[in-house]
Amino acid sequence: MYSFEIERPATIAEAVAALKGEDAQALGGGQTLIPTLKQRLAMPGVLVSLAGIDAINGISRNGAGEFCIGGGSTHAAVAGGAGAYPALAALAGGIGDPAVRNRGTIGGSLANNDPSACYPAAALGSGATIVTNAREIAADDFFQGMFTTALDEGEIITEVRFAVPEVANYQKFEQPASRFALVGVFVAKYASGVRVAVTGASEEGVFRWAEAEAALSADFSAAALDGLTMSAAGMIGDLHGTAEYRAHLVAVMTRRAVQAAG
Amino acid sequence: MTDVTLTVNGTQVTAQVEGRTLLVDLLREDARLTGTHVGCDTSQCGACVVHVNGEAVKSCTMFAVEADGAEVTTIEGMANADGSLSTLQQAFQDHHGLQCGFCTPGMVMSAAALLKENPKPSAQEIRDYLEGNICRCTGYHNIVKSILAASGQDAGAIAAE
Numbered sequence: 001m002y003s004f005e006i007e008r009p010a011t012i013a014e015a016v017a018a019l020k021g022e023d024a025q026a027l028g029g030g031q032t033l034i035p036t037l038k039q040r041l042a043m044p045g046v047l048v049s050l051a052g053i054d055a056i057n058g059i060s061r062n063g064a065g066e067f068c069i070g071g072g073s074t075h076a077a078v079a080g081g082a083g084a085y086p087a088l089a090a091l092a093g094g095i096g097d098p099a100v101r102n103r104g105t106i107g108g109s110l111a112n113n114d115p116s117a118c119y120p121a122a123a124l125g126s127g128a129t130i131v132t133n134a135r136e137i138a139a140d141d142f143f144q145g146m147f148t149t150a151l152d153e154g155e156i157i158t159e160v161r162f163a164v165p166e167v168a169n170y171q172k173f174e175q176p177a178s179r180f181a182l183v184g185v186f187v188a189k190y191a192s193g194v195r196v197a198v199t200g201a202s203e204e205g206v207f208r209w210a211e212a213e214a215a216l217s218a219d220f221s222a223a224a225l226d227g228l229t230m231s232a233a234g235m236i237g238d239l240h241g242t243a244e245y246r247a248h249l250v251a252v253m254t255r256r257a258v259q260a261a262g
Numbered sequence: 263m264t265d266v267t268l269t270v271n272g273t274q275v276t277a278q279v280e281g282r283t284l285l286v287d288l289l290r291e292d293a294r295l296t297g298t299h300v301g302c303d304t305s306q307c308g309a310c311v312v313h314v315n316g317e318a319v320k321s322c323t324m325f326a327v328e329a330d331g332a333e334v335t336t337i338e339g340m341a342n343a344d345g346s347l348s349t350l351q352q353a354f355q356d357h358h359g360l361q362c363g364f365c366t367p368g369m370v371m372s373a374a375a376l377l378k379e380n381p382k383p384s385a386q387e388i389r390d391y392l393e394g395n396i397c398r399c400t401g402y403h404n405i406v407k408s409i410l411a412a413s414g415q416d417a418g419a420i421a422a423e
Contacts, residue, residue: 006264006281006327027325034323035305037282047281049328076317097394098375099308102317103324177306179393 001037008049012056012133012158018048019154026050026156028108029074031100056107056158065164066129071107071157078106087168087188087261091122094172096179107157113205115146115236116180118172120206123160125168125186125197131159146205165190167220169261171253173200175240182241183249185209187257193217196254201246203234212254222255266330270295271339279326286310286321288329289336297337297367301396308395311368311375312336318375320394337367340374350374350412357417359408361399368395373409382413385420 006027009015019026023045027033036042050056056072059081067085069078079093079101095101095109095118109119110130123130123139130137133156142150151157168188175182181200188195194216196209215224230250235243267276270293277292289295289312301309303322310322313335340348347355350373360366369392376383376391383391388406397405403420411417 001282004281006325008327008330030325030328031305031323034284034325038303047325049325051328097308098372098391099311099318099320099394100305100323102319 002040002043004037004044004047006047006049008052010052010054012053012156015048015050015053015156016133016154018046019156021046024048024154026108026111026154028072028105028111029103030108031096031104032108032112032114050105050107050156056156062161067162067164069106069160069162071110071131071159072105073107075101075104075106075109085162085164085168087165087170087186088122088126088162091118091170091172091186094118094170106160110142110160111149111151111157113143113147113149114180115202115205116175116178116182116184116200118170118181118184118199121170121181121184121186121197121199122162123197124206124208125170125188125195126162126165127188127190127195128163129161130157131161132157140208143206146203148205163190167261169257171257171260173249173253175200183246183253185250185253185257187216187254187261189216189220189261194220198250198254201230201235201250203236209250209254216258220258220261222258225251225255225258264327264330266326268329268332268334270334271336277326281325281327283326284322285312285314285319285324285326285329285334288326289321289334295336295338299364299367301364301368306394306396307365308368308372308392309365311371311395313371313375316378318372335371337370340370350377350409353408353412353417354405357404357408357411359401359405361397361401365395365397365399369397369405373405373412376409377413382415383409385410 025044027047027049056070075092082089128139165188170186172184183200186197196212230247232243232247235246237243299309301307305323407417
């Protein structure tokens with residue numbers, strides 16, 4: 001690692017101020033950032049640890065019944081604390097391994113927007129609201145391509161709000177070495193319609209599968225997906241799977257998610 | 263350089279560290295507790311697992327500065343007060359839960375965290391929980407048996423698998 005300083009602010013305001021420094025970068029749980037730093041793929045001057053900010057930690061329900069998850073909440077905390085949204089709790093409990101889940105945070109995962117991460121699928125599939133120190137961003141506007149989000153420089157995810165669907169399920173075809181999703185599909189059925197979010201597959205990062213959403217909104221059953229296929233154009237192809245394989249998996253995992261959601 | 267003070271296995275440790283100093287380096291180089299191993303240094307293998315405030319974490323993927331004020335338990339803190347092996351450690355010995363032993367510190371720390379959460383895990387639950395701990399001798403079967411035995415269950419039940 002290159003050399004850097006670490007600051008540990010106790011409030012959002014202090015963190016925002018610290019992130020205005022030259023070459024300052026936010027540090028969540030560090031489960032992606034620290035390996036990145038070890039490979040010298042990043043060279044921050046200052047890391048601003050968000051772990052000591054109590055205001056962005058914790059899980060609650062608001063008046064609208066939404067799950068409000070502090071941006072600094074660990075995957076383990078969400079797995080254990082989001083029982084009323086079982087698909088979300090199960091997704092969080094399937095990220096990485098137990099030790100990673102004790103450190104990694106929802107805010108860190110969403111801000112990084114790894115094209116194979118699980119949380120972007122939950123946020124986009126639930127139409128979540130990403131709350132920052134400055135504004136509220138709809139998930140549909142938040143994800144802007146591989147490792148790219150609507151966040152401005154120095155902007156911190158303070159909370160993520162999830163409306164709880166009637167039924168939902170996440171199916172992850174795991175890449176066994178990294179435990180990231182080779183393809184993951186999050187399906188959520190709301191009164192307003194069905195949302196289908198796909199991670200791990202596209203060169204553009206997480207995306208919604210509009211054709212599947214339309215079919216499932218009309219008839220929420222695996223049979224409604226018969227004949228629907230995903231084009232391999234723009235899919236990720238690597239040593240773990242070709243673009244065609246991933247495109248095929250998208251349809252398979254969507255079907256499994258619908259079946260499991262019931 | 264920053265001064266950090268933490269409690270390691272009940273003893274207060276103070277060290278001067280850089281921002282980039284990892285918790286595992288503080289434990290090994292400053293506290294001279296070399297039982298915690300660095301296998302991969304890429305968050306894959308789990309040989310470096312320790313408990314920070316009671317939770318299993320990979321000490322190669324946490325900065326020492328972030329452990330300031332924390333209670334840390336390493337493999338050196340797992341034996342009984344009189345120095346004898348704990349039930350879990352004894353079970354690893356009795357059931358040959360280690361071959362070369364390099365992964366063992368992390369295996370024991372992860373297993374201890376599991377048993378705190380789930381005192382009677384099934385063999386499958388043990389395997390699932392250890393997904394972030396890699397044994398390059400591939401001695402998983404006896405590790406699972408050891409943990410079953412440590413939790414008071416019949417380790418022989420999986421012998422025929």
